Amino acid sequence: MLKPNNAWKWYFDKEAQALMLDLGEDMVFQVAIECKQLIPDAFAETPFSVDDASLFQAYFDAVDALSLSGPRKAELVLNAVAANRFHKPLLPKSWFFQEQEGYSAAEAGSLVTLKTEHGSESFLVIENAGIASLCMHAGESPLALTDTKKMRFCEAIKVMNDRLSIYQQQYDNGSGHYALVG
Numbered sequence: 441m442l443k444p445n446n447a448w449k450w451y452f453d454k455e456a457q458a459l460m461l462d463l464g465e466d467m468v469f470q471v472a473i474e475c476k477q478l479i480p481d482a483f484a485e486t487p488f489s490v491d492d493a494s495l496f497q498a499y500f501d502a503v504d505a506l507s508l509s510g511p512r513k514a515e516l517v518l519n520a521v522a523a524n525r526f527h528k529p530l531l532p533k534s535w536f537f538q539e540q541e542g543y544s545a546a547e548a549g550s551l552v553t554l555k556t557e558h559g560s561e562s563f564l565v566i567e568n569a570g571i572a573s574l575c576m577h578a579g580e581s582p583l584a585l586t587d588t589k590k591m592r593f594c595e596a597i598k599v600m601n602d603r604l605s606i607y608q609q610q611y612d613n614g615s616g617h618y619a620l621v622g
Contacts, residue, residue, distance in 0.1 A: 448488035482526040498549035530598040537603040551607035558584035
C-alpha cells in the first residue's frame with residue numbers, strides 16, 4: 441500500500457498537459473482530471489498536505505470494501521484526493537440518475553450507489569456540499585448515463601443527495617448464491 445509522506449508533491453506537467461503527483465523513488469502518478477476541469481492552484485507545484493494525507497486515509501479505508509485490485513484502489517484514492525483539492529466546482533447533473541427513497545446524506549469518504557435507467561454502479565463521495573455531493577465513479581466498467589454517454593472509472597460528477605443510495609456489497613454466502621450487505 442502507498443503511504444503518503446512529506447516528499448510527495450503535486451505539479452502540472454506541461455508536456456503531458458496533466459496534473460501529476462510525484463511519489464518519490466521515480467514514481468509519478470498522472471491524475472485523471474481533464475485540464476479544463478482544474479482550478480488555477482493545480483498549475484503550481486504544491487506539497488502533498490496533511491489534509492491530503494488525511495483524505496487519502498479516509499478514502500482508502502472506504503474503498504477497501506470494493507472488489508478492485510490494490511493498484512486500482514490506489515488509482516481511485518489518488519484521483520479522489522486530487523479531485524477534492526483541484527477539481528473546479530461542478531453543477532449537479534442529477535437528471536442522469538434515479539431518485540432514491542430514503543436517500544442518504546453521505547459523508548465524504550462514503551461509498552454509495554447511483555442508478556441510471558441503464559444500470560447502477562458504486563461511487564466514492566469526495567465531498568458533500570449539503571444538498572449535493574461530488575462523487576467519483578468507482579466501478580471497473582463504464583456506466584451508461586444515456587444511450588450515447590458513459591462515465592469512466594475515476595470520473596467525477598456532482599449529484600443531488602436524493603439520488604444516492606447506500607452502497608451494498610455482493611458476497612458469496614457459501615452456498616454459491618450471492619447476497620447483498622450494506
